[in-house]
Amino acid sequence: MNLIQRVEEAAVLYGGGTRKNIGEFILKEKSHLYRYSIQEIADATYTSKAALVRFAKELGFSGWRAFLKAFVEEQKYQESHYTDIDPNFPFTAQSSRQDIINQICSLQVESVLDTADLLDHAPLDEAVDLLKRSRRIGLFGISPNSLLGELFARKMLSIGRVVDIPVQGTFGLLASALQKTDCAIVISYSGNSGVKETGAILPILQGAGVPIIAITSAGENLLRSAARYTFSISSRERLYSKISTFATENSILYILNVLFSCYFARDYEANLDRKLHTSQLLEQERRTTIPALLEQKKDLEHG
Incomplete structure:
Protein backbone atom coordinates (compact mmCIF):
# COMPACT_ATOMS: atom_id res chain seq x y z
CA MET A 1 0.00 0.00 0.00
CA ASN A 2 0.98 3.60 -0.45
CA LEU A 3 1.93 5.44 2.70
CA ILE A 4 -1.26 7.48 2.80
CA GLN A 5 -3.28 4.25 2.71
CA ARG A 6 -1.21 2.81 5.55
CA VAL A 7 -1.94 5.96 7.56
CA GLU A 8 -5.66 5.54 6.93
CA GLU A 9 -5.52 1.84 7.81
CA ALA A 10 -3.68 2.58 11.05
CA ALA A 11 -6.20 5.27 11.98
CA VAL A 12 -9.37 3.39 11.05
CA LEU A 13 -8.64 -0.26 11.78
CA TYR A 14 -6.13 -0.21 14.60
CA GLY A 15 -6.56 3.15 16.18
CA GLY A 16 -8.14 4.43 19.33
CA GLY A 17 -8.43 8.12 20.07
CA THR A 18 -4.76 9.00 19.70
CA ARG A 19 -4.10 7.13 16.46
CA LYS A 20 -7.40 8.30 15.01
CA ASN A 21 -6.65 11.95 15.77
CA ILE A 22 -3.15 11.76 14.30
CA GLY A 23 -4.26 9.81 11.22
CA GLU A 24 -7.18 12.12 10.46
CA PHE A 25 -4.97 15.20 10.79
CA ILE A 26 -2.41 13.72 8.36
CA LEU A 27 -5.12 12.82 5.85
CA LYS A 28 -6.70 16.25 6.10
CA GLU A 29 -3.46 18.21 5.83
CA LYS A 30 -1.57 15.83 3.54
CA SER A 31 -0.50 18.46 1.00
CA HIS A 32 0.52 20.92 3.72
CA LEU A 33 1.83 18.59 6.40
CA TYR A 34 5.40 19.78 5.89
CA ARG A 35 4.39 23.24 7.13
CA TYR A 36 3.71 21.99 10.65
CA SER A 37 6.24 21.37 13.37
CA ILE A 38 5.92 18.21 15.41
CA GLN A 39 4.77 20.30 18.38
CA GLU A 40 2.08 22.05 16.30
CA ILE A 41 0.74 18.67 15.13
CA ALA A 42 0.78 17.34 18.69
CA ASP A 43 -1.20 20.40 19.85
CA ALA A 44 -3.68 20.16 16.95
CA THR A 45 -4.33 16.45 17.60
CA TYR A 46 -4.45 16.74 21.42
CA THR A 47 -1.59 14.25 21.67
CA SER A 48 2.14 14.55 22.29
CA LYS A 49 5.41 14.48 20.40
CA ALA A 50 6.03 11.01 21.84
CA ALA A 51 2.67 9.81 20.43
CA LEU A 52 3.64 11.09 16.96
CA VAL A 53 6.96 9.26 17.15
CA ARG A 54 5.16 6.05 18.17
CA PHE A 55 2.72 6.48 15.27
CA ALA A 56 5.65 6.80 12.85
CA LYS A 57 7.44 3.78 14.32
CA GLU A 58 4.29 1.65 14.01
CA LEU A 59 4.41 2.40 10.27
CA GLY A 60 8.01 1.16 10.11
CA PHE A 61 9.94 4.43 10.38
CA SER A 62 12.71 5.32 12.81
CA GLY A 63 10.85 8.42 13.95
CA TRP A 64 8.58 11.30 12.95
CA ARG A 65 11.22 13.06 10.83
CA ALA A 66 11.78 9.94 8.68
CA PHE A 67 8.02 9.42 8.29
CA LEU A 68 7.44 13.05 7.33
CA LYS A 69 10.21 12.95 4.69
CA ALA A 70 8.74 9.83 3.05
CA PHE A 71 5.18 11.17 3.25
CA VAL A 72 6.06 14.53 1.69
CA GLU A 73 7.99 12.83 -1.12
CA GLU A 74 5.01 10.59 -1.88
CA GLN A 75 2.65 13.56 -2.00
CA LYS A 76 4.99 15.51 -4.29
CA TYR A 77 5.17 12.54 -6.66
CA GLN A 78 1.38 12.21 -6.77
CA GLU A 79 0.85 15.93 -7.34
CA SER A 80 3.49 16.14 -10.09
CA HIS A 81 2.33 13.07 -12.05
CA TYR A 82 -1.45 13.46 -11.98
CA THR A 83 -4.13 16.09 -12.46
CA ASP A 84 -5.83 17.73 -9.52
CA ILE A 85 -8.80 15.34 -9.72
CA ASP A 86 -9.30 13.73 -6.33
CA PRO A 87 -9.81 10.00 -7.04
CA ASN A 88 -11.72 9.67 -3.75
CA PHE A 89 -14.12 12.55 -4.42
CA PRO A 90 -13.95 13.30 -8.17
CA PHE A 91 -17.17 15.33 -8.05
CA THR A 92 -19.19 17.28 -5.50
CA ALA A 93 -22.83 18.10 -4.88
CA GLN A 94 -22.31 21.26 -6.94
CA SER A 95 -20.81 19.47 -9.98
CA SER A 96 -22.76 19.75 -13.22
CA ARG A 97 -23.49 16.74 -15.40
CA GLN A 98 -20.76 17.86 -17.78
CA ASP A 99 -18.31 18.24 -14.91
CA ILE A 100 -19.04 14.68 -13.82
CA ILE A 101 -18.68 13.37 -17.38
CA ASN A 102 -15.30 15.07 -17.77
CA GLN A 103 -13.96 14.22 -14.30
CA ILE A 104 -14.81 10.51 -14.45
CA CYS A 105 -13.41 10.27 -17.99
CA SER A 106 -10.12 11.90 -16.95
CA LEU A 107 -9.89 9.81 -13.79
CA GLN A 108 -10.34 6.51 -15.63
CA VAL A 109 -7.89 7.45 -18.40
CA GLU A 110 -5.31 8.43 -15.78
CA SER A 111 -5.89 5.15 -13.96
CA VAL A 112 -5.19 3.07 -17.08
CA LEU A 113 -2.11 5.10 -18.04
CA ASP A 114 -0.73 4.82 -14.50
CA THR A 115 -1.35 1.06 -14.49
CA ALA A 116 0.33 0.65 -17.87
CA ASP A 117 3.42 2.47 -16.55
CA LEU A 118 3.57 0.01 -13.64
CA LEU A 119 3.42 -3.12 -15.81
CA ASP A 120 6.75 -4.94 -16.18
CA HIS A 121 7.14 -7.01 -19.35
CA ALA A 122 9.20 -9.83 -17.83
CA PRO A 123 6.80 -10.78 -14.99
CA LEU A 124 3.91 -10.41 -17.44
CA ASP A 125 5.42 -12.95 -19.84
CA GLU A 126 6.23 -15.32 -16.98
CA ALA A 127 2.73 -14.99 -15.50
CA VAL A 128 1.21 -15.87 -18.87
CA ASP A 129 3.55 -18.88 -19.09
CA LEU A 130 2.23 -19.95 -15.69
CA LEU A 131 -1.40 -19.59 -16.80
CA LYS A 132 -0.68 -21.59 -19.96
CA ARG A 133 0.90 -24.56 -18.19
CA SER A 134 -1.40 -24.62 -15.15
CA ARG A 135 -3.80 -27.53 -14.97
CA ARG A 136 -6.34 -25.40 -13.16
CA ILE A 137 -6.75 -21.66 -12.53
CA GLY A 138 -8.51 -20.30 -9.44
CA LEU A 139 -9.37 -16.61 -9.08
CA PHE A 140 -10.02 -15.13 -5.63
CA GLY A 141 -11.42 -11.72 -4.81
CA ILE A 142 -14.25 -10.29 -2.75
CA SER A 143 -16.88 -8.09 -4.41
CA PRO A 144 -16.49 -5.97 -6.51
CA ASN A 145 -13.17 -7.59 -7.47
CA SER A 146 -14.92 -10.93 -7.98
CA LEU A 147 -17.25 -9.28 -10.52
CA LEU A 148 -14.25 -8.02 -12.49
CA GLY A 149 -12.80 -11.53 -12.23
CA GLU A 150 -15.96 -12.95 -13.76
CA LEU A 151 -15.43 -10.80 -16.86
CA PHE A 152 -11.91 -12.23 -17.15
CA ALA A 153 -13.24 -15.77 -16.64
CA ARG A 154 -15.84 -15.25 -19.38
CA LYS A 155 -13.19 -14.11 -21.84
CA MET A 156 -11.00 -17.11 -20.98
CA LEU A 157 -13.97 -19.46 -21.37
CA SER A 158 -14.58 -18.10 -24.87
CA ILE A 159 -11.26 -19.70 -25.90
CA GLY A 160 -11.85 -22.90 -23.97
CA ARG A 161 -10.03 -22.14 -20.71
CA VAL A 162 -11.96 -22.51 -17.47
CA CYS A 183 -2.18 -21.46 -10.05
CA ALA A 184 -4.20 -18.84 -8.19
CA ILE A 185 -4.96 -15.25 -9.14
CA VAL A 186 -5.63 -13.25 -5.97
CA ILE A 187 -7.05 -9.72 -6.19
CA SER A 188 -6.86 -7.54 -3.07
CA TYR A 189 -6.48 -3.78 -2.95
CA SER A 190 -4.82 -3.59 0.46
CA GLY A 191 -3.24 -7.06 0.30
CA ASN A 192 -2.93 -7.04 4.07
CA SER A 193 -6.11 -8.39 5.61
CA GLY A 194 -5.58 -11.80 7.15
CA VAL A 195 -9.16 -11.95 8.38
CA LYS A 196 -10.87 -11.54 5.01
CA GLU A 197 -11.13 -14.62 2.83
CA THR A 198 -8.56 -13.39 0.31
CA GLY A 199 -5.99 -13.08 3.09
CA ALA A 200 -6.99 -16.25 4.93
CA ILE A 201 -6.36 -18.46 1.87
CA LEU A 202 -2.73 -17.39 1.47
CA PRO A 203 -1.34 -19.92 4.02
CA ILE A 204 -3.41 -22.66 2.36
CA LEU A 205 -2.06 -21.85 -1.09
CA GLN A 206 1.51 -21.46 0.15
CA GLY A 207 1.32 -24.71 2.10
CA ALA A 208 0.29 -26.59 -1.04
CA GLY A 209 2.94 -24.89 -3.18
CA VAL A 210 0.35 -23.21 -5.41
CA PRO A 211 1.97 -20.33 -7.35
CA ILE A 212 0.14 -17.04 -6.85
CA ILE A 213 -0.39 -14.18 -9.28
CA ALA A 214 -1.23 -11.11 -7.19
CA ILE A 215 -3.11 -8.00 -8.27
CA THR A 216 -2.73 -5.48 -5.45
CA SER A 217 -1.77 -1.93 -4.56
CA ALA A 218 1.76 -0.60 -4.67
CA GLY A 219 4.03 -0.98 -1.66
CA GLU A 220 4.79 -3.93 0.56
CA ASN A 221 1.93 -6.08 1.85
CA LEU A 222 1.22 -9.71 2.80
CA LEU A 223 -0.18 -10.69 -0.60
CA ARG A 224 2.78 -9.24 -2.47
CA SER A 225 5.23 -11.15 -0.26
CA ALA A 226 3.35 -14.42 -0.86
CA ALA A 227 3.03 -14.06 -4.65
CA ARG A 228 5.30 -15.32 -7.37
CA TYR A 229 4.22 -12.53 -9.72
CA THR A 230 2.62 -9.22 -8.75
CA PHE A 231 0.84 -6.57 -10.80
CA SER A 232 0.31 -3.21 -9.16
CA ILE A 233 -3.02 -1.44 -9.14
CA SER A 234 -3.11 2.31 -9.67
CA SER A 235 -3.55 2.96 -5.97
CA ARG A 236 -4.22 6.62 -5.25
CA GLU A 237 -7.59 5.94 -3.66
CA ARG A 238 -8.04 5.74 0.07
CA LEU A 239 -9.10 2.44 1.59
CA TYR A 240 -12.35 3.71 3.10
CA SER A 241 -13.01 7.44 2.66
CA LYS A 242 -14.24 7.72 -0.93
CA ILE A 243 -17.37 7.85 -3.08
CA SER A 244 -16.51 4.68 -4.99
CA THR A 245 -13.64 2.66 -6.45
CA PHE A 246 -13.73 4.33 -9.87
CA ALA A 247 -9.97 4.29 -10.52
CA THR A 248 -9.23 1.00 -8.78
CA GLU A 249 -11.86 -1.01 -10.67
CA ASN A 250 -10.63 0.43 -13.95
CA SER A 251 -7.04 -0.47 -13.07
CA ILE A 252 -7.88 -4.07 -12.08
CA LEU A 253 -9.98 -4.60 -15.20
CA TYR A 254 -7.14 -3.29 -17.35
CA ILE A 255 -4.63 -5.70 -15.77
CA LEU A 256 -6.99 -8.64 -16.31
CA ASN A 257 -7.60 -7.58 -19.91
CA VAL A 258 -3.85 -7.41 -20.52
CA LEU A 259 -3.38 -10.89 -19.02
CA PHE A 260 -6.16 -12.29 -21.22
CA SER A 261 -4.84 -10.56 -24.34
CA CYS A 262 -1.28 -11.80 -23.81
CA TYR A 263 -2.65 -15.31 -23.18
CA PHE A 264 -4.75 -15.07 -26.36
CA ALA A 265 -1.79 -13.84 -28.40
CA ARG A 266 0.33 -16.91 -27.54
CA ASP A 267 -1.88 -19.02 -29.86
CA TYR A 268 -3.48 -16.22 -31.78
CA GLU A 269 -4.81 -18.07 -34.83
CA ALA A 270 -6.09 -21.08 -32.88
CA ASN A 271 -7.74 -18.89 -30.25
CA LEU A 272 -9.28 -16.62 -32.88
CA ASP A 273 -10.69 -19.61 -34.78
CA ARG A 274 -12.14 -21.01 -31.56
CA LEU A 282 -24.02 -18.96 -29.81
CA GLU A 283 -25.51 -16.76 -32.54
CA GLN A 284 -27.15 -19.79 -34.17
CA GLU A 285 -28.55 -20.82 -30.79
CA ARG A 286 -29.88 -17.32 -30.26
CA ARG A 287 -31.59 -17.33 -33.64
CA THR A 288 -33.31 -20.63 -32.94
CA THR A 289 -34.28 -19.68 -29.39
CA ILE A 290 -35.85 -16.29 -30.08
CA PRO A 291 -38.48 -17.54 -32.60
CA ALA A 292 -39.37 -20.34 -30.19
CA LEU A 293 -39.86 -17.84 -27.38
CA LEU A 294 -41.98 -15.61 -29.61
CA GLU A 295 -44.11 -18.55 -30.62
CA GLN A 296 -44.52 -19.56 -26.98
CA LYS A 297 -45.53 -15.99 -26.11
CA LYS A 298 -48.10 -16.02 -28.93
CA ASP A 299 -49.58 -19.31 -27.68
CA LEU A 300 -49.88 -17.91 -24.18
CA GLU A 301 -51.60 -14.75 -25.43
CA HIS A 302 -54.17 -16.77 -27.40
CA GLY A 303 -54.50 -19.58 -24.89
Whole structure:
Protein backbone atom coordinates (compact mmCIF):
# COMPACT_ATOMS: atom_id res chain seq x y z
CA MET A 1 0.00 0.00 0.00
CA ASN A 2 0.98 3.60 -0.45
CA LEU A 3 1.93 5.44 2.70
CA ILE A 4 -1.26 7.48 2.80
CA GLN A 5 -3.28 4.25 2.71
CA ARG A 6 -1.21 2.81 5.55
CA VAL A 7 -1.94 5.96 7.56
CA GLU A 8 -5.66 5.54 6.93
CA GLU A 9 -5.52 1.84 7.81
CA ALA A 10 -3.68 2.58 11.05
CA ALA A 11 -6.20 5.27 11.98
CA VAL A 12 -9.37 3.39 11.05
CA LEU A 13 -8.64 -0.26 11.78
CA TYR A 14 -6.13 -0.21 14.60
CA GLY A 15 -6.56 3.15 16.18
CA GLY A 16 -8.14 4.43 19.33
CA GLY A 17 -8.43 8.12 20.07
CA THR A 18 -4.76 9.00 19.70
CA ARG A 19 -4.10 7.13 16.46
CA LYS A 20 -7.40 8.30 15.01
CA ASN A 21 -6.65 11.95 15.77
CA ILE A 22 -3.15 11.76 14.30
CA GLY A 23 -4.26 9.81 11.22
CA GLU A 24 -7.18 12.12 10.46
CA PHE A 25 -4.97 15.20 10.79
CA ILE A 26 -2.41 13.72 8.36
CA LEU A 27 -5.12 12.82 5.85
CA LYS A 28 -6.70 16.25 6.10
CA GLU A 29 -3.46 18.21 5.83
CA LYS A 30 -1.57 15.83 3.54
CA SER A 31 -0.50 18.46 1.00
CA HIS A 32 0.52 20.92 3.72
CA LEU A 33 1.83 18.59 6.40
CA TYR A 34 5.40 19.78 5.89
CA ARG A 35 4.39 23.24 7.13
CA TYR A 36 3.71 21.99 10.65
CA SER A 37 6.24 21.37 13.37
CA ILE A 38 5.92 18.21 15.41
CA GLN A 39 4.77 20.30 18.38
CA GLU A 40 2.08 22.05 16.30
CA ILE A 41 0.74 18.67 15.13
CA ALA A 42 0.78 17.34 18.69
CA ASP A 43 -1.20 20.40 19.85
CA ALA A 44 -3.68 20.16 16.95
CA THR A 45 -4.33 16.45 17.60
CA TYR A 46 -4.45 16.74 21.42
CA THR A 47 -1.59 14.25 21.67
CA SER A 48 2.14 14.55 22.29
CA LYS A 49 5.41 14.48 20.40
CA ALA A 50 6.03 11.01 21.84
CA ALA A 51 2.67 9.81 20.43
CA LEU A 52 3.64 11.09 16.96
CA VAL A 53 6.96 9.26 17.15
CA ARG A 54 5.16 6.05 18.17
CA PHE A 55 2.72 6.48 15.27
CA ALA A 56 5.65 6.80 12.85
CA LYS A 57 7.44 3.78 14.32
CA GLU A 58 4.29 1.65 14.01
CA LEU A 59 4.41 2.40 10.27
CA GLY A 60 8.01 1.16 10.11
CA PHE A 61 9.94 4.43 10.38
CA SER A 62 12.71 5.32 12.81
CA GLY A 63 10.85 8.42 13.95
CA TRP A 64 8.58 11.30 12.95
CA ARG A 65 11.22 13.06 10.83
CA ALA A 66 11.78 9.94 8.68
CA PHE A 67 8.02 9.42 8.29
CA LEU A 68 7.44 13.05 7.33
CA LYS A 69 10.21 12.95 4.69
CA ALA A 70 8.74 9.83 3.05
CA PHE A 71 5.18 11.17 3.25
CA VAL A 72 6.06 14.53 1.69
CA GLU A 73 7.99 12.83 -1.12
CA GLU A 74 5.01 10.59 -1.88
CA GLN A 75 2.65 13.56 -2.00
CA LYS A 76 4.99 15.51 -4.29
CA TYR A 77 5.17 12.54 -6.66
CA GLN A 78 1.38 12.21 -6.77
CA GLU A 79 0.85 15.93 -7.34
CA SER A 80 3.49 16.14 -10.09
CA HIS A 81 2.33 13.07 -12.05
CA TYR A 82 -1.45 13.46 -11.98
CA THR A 83 -4.13 16.09 -12.46
CA ASP A 84 -5.83 17.73 -9.52
CA ILE A 85 -8.80 15.34 -9.72
CA ASP A 86 -9.30 13.73 -6.33
CA PRO A 87 -9.81 10.00 -7.04
CA ASN A 88 -11.72 9.67 -3.75
CA PHE A 89 -14.12 12.55 -4.42
CA PRO A 90 -13.95 13.30 -8.17
CA PHE A 91 -17.17 15.33 -8.05
CA THR A 92 -19.19 17.28 -5.50
CA ALA A 93 -22.83 18.10 -4.88
CA GLN A 94 -22.31 21.26 -6.94
CA SER A 95 -20.81 19.47 -9.98
CA SER A 96 -22.76 19.75 -13.22
CA ARG A 97 -23.49 16.74 -15.40
CA GLN A 98 -20.76 17.86 -17.78
CA ASP A 99 -18.31 18.24 -14.91
CA ILE A 100 -19.04 14.68 -13.82
CA ILE A 101 -18.68 13.37 -17.38
CA ASN A 102 -15.30 15.07 -17.77
CA GLN A 103 -13.96 14.22 -14.30
CA ILE A 104 -14.81 10.51 -14.45
CA CYS A 105 -13.41 10.27 -17.99
CA SER A 106 -10.12 11.90 -16.95
CA LEU A 107 -9.89 9.81 -13.79
CA GLN A 108 -10.34 6.51 -15.63
CA VAL A 109 -7.89 7.45 -18.40
CA GLU A 110 -5.31 8.43 -15.78
CA SER A 111 -5.89 5.15 -13.96
CA VAL A 112 -5.19 3.07 -17.08
CA LEU A 113 -2.11 5.10 -18.04
CA ASP A 114 -0.73 4.82 -14.50
CA THR A 115 -1.35 1.06 -14.49
CA ALA A 116 0.33 0.65 -17.87
CA ASP A 117 3.42 2.47 -16.55
CA LEU A 118 3.57 0.01 -13.64
CA LEU A 119 3.42 -3.12 -15.81
CA ASP A 120 6.75 -4.94 -16.18
CA HIS A 121 7.14 -7.01 -19.35
CA ALA A 122 9.20 -9.83 -17.83
CA PRO A 123 6.80 -10.78 -14.99
CA LEU A 124 3.91 -10.41 -17.44
CA ASP A 125 5.42 -12.95 -19.84
CA GLU A 126 6.23 -15.32 -16.98
CA ALA A 127 2.73 -14.99 -15.50
CA VAL A 128 1.21 -15.87 -18.87
CA ASP A 129 3.55 -18.88 -19.09
CA LEU A 130 2.23 -19.95 -15.69
CA LEU A 131 -1.40 -19.59 -16.80
CA LYS A 132 -0.68 -21.59 -19.96
CA ARG A 133 0.90 -24.56 -18.19
CA SER A 134 -1.40 -24.62 -15.15
CA ARG A 135 -3.80 -27.53 -14.97
CA ARG A 136 -6.34 -25.40 -13.16
CA ILE A 137 -6.75 -21.66 -12.53
CA GLY A 138 -8.51 -20.30 -9.44
CA LEU A 139 -9.37 -16.61 -9.08
CA PHE A 140 -10.02 -15.13 -5.63
CA GLY A 141 -11.42 -11.72 -4.81
CA ILE A 142 -14.25 -10.29 -2.75
CA SER A 143 -16.88 -8.09 -4.41
CA PRO A 144 -16.49 -5.97 -6.51
CA ASN A 145 -13.17 -7.59 -7.47
CA SER A 146 -14.92 -10.93 -7.98
CA LEU A 147 -17.25 -9.28 -10.52
CA LEU A 148 -14.25 -8.02 -12.49
CA GLY A 149 -12.80 -11.53 -12.23
CA GLU A 150 -15.96 -12.95 -13.76
CA LEU A 151 -15.43 -10.80 -16.86
CA PHE A 152 -11.91 -12.23 -17.15
CA ALA A 153 -13.24 -15.77 -16.64
CA ARG A 154 -15.84 -15.25 -19.38
CA LYS A 155 -13.19 -14.11 -21.84
CA MET A 156 -11.00 -17.11 -20.98
CA LEU A 157 -13.97 -19.46 -21.37
CA SER A 158 -14.58 -18.10 -24.87
CA ILE A 159 -11.26 -19.70 -25.90
CA GLY A 160 -11.85 -22.90 -23.97
CA ARG A 161 -10.03 -22.14 -20.71
CA VAL A 162 -11.96 -22.51 -17.47
CA VAL A 163 -11.22 -20.18 -14.54
CA ASP A 164 -12.78 -21.18 -11.21
CA ILE A 165 -14.17 -18.34 -9.08
CA PRO A 166 -15.51 -19.41 -5.66
CA VAL A 167 -18.50 -17.70 -4.11
CA GLN A 168 -17.90 -16.01 -0.80
CA GLY A 169 -17.73 -18.59 1.96
CA THR A 170 -16.09 -21.23 -0.23
CA PHE A 171 -12.68 -19.63 -0.82
CA GLY A 172 -11.02 -22.15 1.47
CA LEU A 173 -12.60 -25.10 -0.35
CA LEU A 174 -11.20 -24.07 -3.73
CA ALA A 175 -7.83 -23.08 -2.24
CA SER A 176 -7.57 -26.51 -0.60
CA ALA A 177 -8.37 -28.23 -3.90
CA LEU A 178 -5.57 -26.49 -5.83
CA GLN A 179 -2.15 -28.13 -6.21
CA LYS A 180 1.34 -27.03 -7.23
CA THR A 181 0.46 -27.83 -10.86
CA ASP A 182 -2.30 -25.19 -10.68
CA CYS A 183 -2.18 -21.46 -10.05
CA ALA A 184 -4.20 -18.84 -8.19
CA ILE A 185 -4.96 -15.25 -9.14
CA VAL A 186 -5.63 -13.25 -5.97
CA ILE A 187 -7.05 -9.72 -6.19
CA SER A 188 -6.86 -7.54 -3.07
CA TYR A 189 -6.48 -3.78 -2.95
CA SER A 190 -4.82 -3.59 0.46
CA GLY A 191 -3.24 -7.06 0.30
CA ASN A 192 -2.93 -7.04 4.07
CA SER A 193 -6.11 -8.39 5.61
CA GLY A 194 -5.58 -11.80 7.15
CA VAL A 195 -9.16 -11.95 8.38
CA LYS A 196 -10.87 -11.54 5.01
CA GLU A 197 -11.13 -14.62 2.83
CA THR A 198 -8.56 -13.39 0.31
CA GLY A 199 -5.99 -13.08 3.09
CA ALA A 200 -6.99 -16.25 4.93
CA ILE A 201 -6.36 -18.46 1.87
CA LEU A 202 -2.73 -17.39 1.47
CA PRO A 203 -1.34 -19.92 4.02
CA ILE A 204 -3.41 -22.66 2.36
CA LEU A 205 -2.06 -21.85 -1.09
CA GLN A 206 1.51 -21.46 0.15
CA GLY A 207 1.32 -24.71 2.10
CA ALA A 208 0.29 -26.59 -1.04
CA GLY A 209 2.94 -24.89 -3.18
CA VAL A 210 0.35 -23.21 -5.41
CA PRO A 211 1.97 -20.33 -7.35
CA ILE A 212 0.14 -17.04 -6.85
CA ILE A 213 -0.39 -14.18 -9.28
CA ALA A 214 -1.23 -11.11 -7.19
CA ILE A 215 -3.11 -8.00 -8.27
CA THR A 216 -2.73 -5.48 -5.45
CA SER A 217 -1.77 -1.93 -4.56
CA ALA A 218 1.76 -0.60 -4.67
CA GLY A 219 4.03 -0.98 -1.66
CA GLU A 220 4.79 -3.93 0.56
CA ASN A 221 1.93 -6.08 1.85
CA LEU A 222 1.22 -9.71 2.80
CA LEU A 223 -0.18 -10.69 -0.60
CA ARG A 224 2.78 -9.24 -2.47
CA SER A 225 5.23 -11.15 -0.26
CA ALA A 226 3.35 -14.42 -0.86
CA ALA A 227 3.03 -14.06 -4.65
CA ARG A 228 5.30 -15.32 -7.37
CA TYR A 229 4.22 -12.53 -9.72
CA THR A 230 2.62 -9.22 -8.75
CA PHE A 231 0.84 -6.57 -10.80
CA SER A 232 0.31 -3.21 -9.16
CA ILE A 233 -3.02 -1.44 -9.14
CA SER A 234 -3.11 2.31 -9.67
CA SER A 235 -3.55 2.96 -5.97
CA ARG A 236 -4.22 6.62 -5.25
CA GLU A 237 -7.59 5.94 -3.66
CA ARG A 238 -8.04 5.74 0.07
CA LEU A 239 -9.10 2.44 1.59
CA TYR A 240 -12.35 3.71 3.10
CA SER A 241 -13.01 7.44 2.66
CA LYS A 242 -14.24 7.72 -0.93
CA ILE A 243 -17.37 7.85 -3.08
CA SER A 244 -16.51 4.68 -4.99
CA THR A 245 -13.64 2.66 -6.45
CA PHE A 246 -13.73 4.33 -9.87
CA ALA A 247 -9.97 4.29 -10.52
CA THR A 248 -9.23 1.00 -8.78
CA GLU A 249 -11.86 -1.01 -10.67
CA ASN A 250 -10.63 0.43 -13.95
CA SER A 251 -7.04 -0.47 -13.07
CA ILE A 252 -7.88 -4.07 -12.08
CA LEU A 253 -9.98 -4.60 -15.20
CA TYR A 254 -7.14 -3.29 -17.35
CA ILE A 255 -4.63 -5.70 -15.77
CA LEU A 256 -6.99 -8.64 -16.31
CA ASN A 257 -7.60 -7.58 -19.91
CA VAL A 258 -3.85 -7.41 -20.52
CA LEU A 259 -3.38 -10.89 -19.02
CA PHE A 260 -6.16 -12.29 -21.22
CA SER A 261 -4.84 -10.56 -24.34
CA CYS A 262 -1.28 -11.80 -23.81
CA TYR A 263 -2.65 -15.31 -23.18
CA PHE A 264 -4.75 -15.07 -26.36
CA ALA A 265 -1.79 -13.84 -28.40
CA ARG A 266 0.33 -16.91 -27.54
CA ASP A 267 -1.88 -19.02 -29.86
CA TYR A 268 -3.48 -16.22 -31.78
CA GLU A 269 -4.81 -18.07 -34.83
CA ALA A 270 -6.09 -21.08 -32.88
CA ASN A 271 -7.74 -18.89 -30.25
CA LEU A 272 -9.28 -16.62 -32.88
CA ASP A 273 -10.69 -19.61 -34.78
CA ARG A 274 -12.14 -21.01 -31.56
CA LYS A 275 -13.58 -17.66 -30.53
CA LEU A 276 -15.23 -17.14 -33.91
CA HIS A 277 -16.57 -20.70 -33.97
CA THR A 278 -18.01 -20.31 -30.46
CA SER A 279 -19.59 -16.98 -31.42
CA GLN A 280 -21.21 -18.55 -34.47
CA LEU A 281 -22.66 -21.39 -32.38
CA LEU A 282 -24.02 -18.96 -29.81
CA GLU A 283 -25.51 -16.76 -32.54
CA GLN A 284 -27.15 -19.79 -34.17
CA GLU A 285 -28.55 -20.82 -30.79
CA ARG A 286 -29.88 -17.32 -30.26
CA ARG A 287 -31.59 -17.33 -33.64
CA THR A 288 -33.31 -20.63 -32.94
CA THR A 289 -34.28 -19.68 -29.39
CA ILE A 290 -35.85 -16.29 -30.08
CA PRO A 291 -38.48 -17.54 -32.60
CA ALA A 292 -39.37 -20.34 -30.19
CA LEU A 293 -39.86 -17.84 -27.38
CA LEU A 294 -41.98 -15.61 -29.61
CA GLU A 295 -44.11 -18.55 -30.62
CA GLN A 296 -44.52 -19.56 -26.98
CA LYS A 297 -45.53 -15.99 -26.11
CA LYS A 298 -48.10 -16.02 -28.93
CA ASP A 299 -49.58 -19.31 -27.68
CA LEU A 300 -49.88 -17.91 -24.18
CA GLU A 301 -51.60 -14.75 -25.43
CA HIS A 302 -54.17 -16.77 -27.40
CA GLY A 303 -54.50 -19.58 -24.89
